[in-house]
Amino acid sequence: MTEQTAPPADAAVAATTTLPPVPQTPPPPPVQEEDPAPATPRPPRRVLRAALRWTAAVLVMGGLGAGTVAGITSMKRTDVPGLATEDDGRWDYPVLSLPALPADAPRPYSDPNVAEIHHADLRRLLLPAPAGATVDKELDGGWVDSARYTAEYGKDDRAVLDQRLKDSALRHVAARGWTMKDGTSSRVYLLQFSSVAYSTAFLDELYADSQSLPIPLAGEDEATYDEDWSATAGVQFTTAHAYSEPEPHGAEQVRHAYVLAGDTLALLVHSRKGEAGTEAVPFHQTLILQNQLLG
Template sequence: MTEQTAPPADVAVPATTTLPPVPNDPPPLPVQEEGPAAATPRPPRRVLRAVLRWTAAVLVMGGLGAGTVAGITSMKRTDVPGLATRDDGRWDYPALTLPALPADAPRPFSDSNTAEIHHADLRRLLLPAPAGATAVKGLDGGWVDTARYVTEYGKDDRAALTQHLKDSALRHIAARGWTMPDGTSSRIYLLQFNSVAYSTAFHDELYEDDSLDSLPLPLAGTTEHVFDEDWTATAGAEFTTAHVYSEAEPHGAELVRHAYVLAGDTVALIVHSRKGEAGTEVVPFHQTLILQNQLLG
């Protein structure tokens, strides 16, 4: 009796073909005849074609899937639809690296460096300007004198501040400034003292009293400044302290944001200002502050 073979489930059956009923009892197993082995029956060509067709389909789909994964992983995040980073106003800074230390010199906050001295060249710890910036004359990343630094404050405060600096064991000041295409002016000053004790004393003298809740000396051209409520204290580097301020409304001809960073023997002043109603954007200001903080920490 010839055994009826049901077509595979994935092979289309012509509409005109009538399938025989499936028997209730399974067909008996074939009996091996004595004598020479019977030739193994060839599978129906229809089954072979189906197997080959589905094998080819699986290989094609697998190849396409692997190609897609490889393509996505090799693309930049901003090139993948749905994964692009929204432009939030951040500036394009170059990659940052810490300068090499002199032989056997410790890091500023290591246990063996009790004075918390930055042994690296202070000019190498200045944040580089971002892409598209135009350098400010006289603030090219080199040394500046006290007279240039105190111009950031009101005329009535400059003489007293100059005297404080003379009395505070100041070693030197490094500074860099630039202007962005939107008109934002940025200035960074790094004031290095003989030790953390002197830098802390000068830092405290910038304030009206010894309370950390007091406001420092106002900058030139500002009316009144307040604490920057958008700043997160944990954004700074370890072992450093940042005090961040914004000019109160209504501001003058330009909106000024500034911050002080106390990092061991060094005090940093970061200033962003921009004329007009729009004023200084908070995102690039915080970005600049965080990056400069990391270089000092």
């Protein structure tokens, strides 16, 4: 077996160097690129930042606005700055409500109730004292006798009025009085008769000495019509008349009013010592509210 020997190193090198050259492929021609589509120009960063700030501001203001609206709607009108009702001198009376009637009792002005009788407890129809008032211990909303009522008139008229009350089928007299911090004294009397005919007749007796003005009250030099009160302001089926002591008044000024409401006659009195006298606004307010309770 013939032994093969490796070719010499020079021969290997020669073999590699004698190979034919590999032809080089020419590079491909450059590809003609299409013009790219024009890109939307990006806004400057300053504009973006401003837009973001305005968007955030709108969201924040929207939230604050919603919170403010919710806060205002849950507040009382007097709690909202700029919308508070200006104090016009009215007193702060409690919420009023009519007392319940006895079973099957008609209302005073319904058709079956010809005598126009108030079947509710007369004391429950008295106007309550407003906030801040000092209640009169003698006129605490209970029953009083006719002499206490006639004490509101001059000494020369009391005996005659007391006798007329005894002759007019008077059933009850309920009264409440109070004094406000400014010194205004208020008294409310409710006189209940057997029917509207008796209450009307007694009211006419108060005008017996005059065709236009009633008997003046104690401390009242002269009673004149209250020019700020309209007779049409009364509740339906009732009649309300208001009087005031004109300027210049004496040591105190007196305002009073009568409300004829079916079988009941109400007397309201406001008096105050000093030059300032009584205020018209709380007097009219008291008259309106008492009239509503009797209506």
